[in-house]
Amino acid sequence: MCKYKSPSLTVDGIVQIDDKILLIKRKNPPFKDFWAFPGGFVEYGETTENAVIREVQEETSLKTRIKHLLGVYSDPNRDPRGHTVSVVYVLEPIEGTIKGADDAKEAKLFKIEEVKNLNLAFDHKKIFEDYLNYLKLK
Template structure:
């Protein structure tokens, strides 16, 4: 995120930019960590930072809601519903939006489970995920957006999961 200054309402006047787009515009070189150095970023007052994501845990009748990923990475693996936080959006708004987009369920936040920040949790780059436990308000389960499928799974018989979602579910079961 790039911020020039604060507006009169004390909100930052920001523009979110993908690091890859910045890299492509610098010297018109293909993005590569080897080509894009910290020195080049500093020259333009740009600093690399992790991407912010959210994941939602929805339990219904002792089963957990999972989506089958439509895209890489982990295409065709099952995962917790979630995704990237958009600019100008709170993490709370993002998790409710992402769960609805991917599963068709309207939800409300019950509690914060935790923050997962291992730099190697996502092969696309360093992402930090804030994980919430949610209650269903309304809707029926149907796959949408980045989900190929959505369904409920027995907590004792989970499929192979994407990212670090197995660890997240283990933490959820310990703190339930």
């Protein structure tokens, strides 16, 4: 048992299909009804790589594989429930049909230009900006 307070570990996945980005509409607070990248909490004993693939499939019904580690986001104020650290991956779809499930009220593809104008949950606008920079470097 750890006697020190630690942040919770989360993952988020960015899936781009053609010129569109996959987002989910959150079913629960915080940020209920906001659009976000699919993701969630890493389970004890689980790798972040397995967690992001699991979470994306649970929320969007898509099977994916990891292409790239985008970054780690650790602002203590990124989640109003408490300090979380998110490991964000760029994923590619393998199979499946997009359908919102689990914690997602809806899953939908948005053109990149549309995402720029959305109010995203958590710090996902910053993550999206970093993803756009990653695309420029590719």
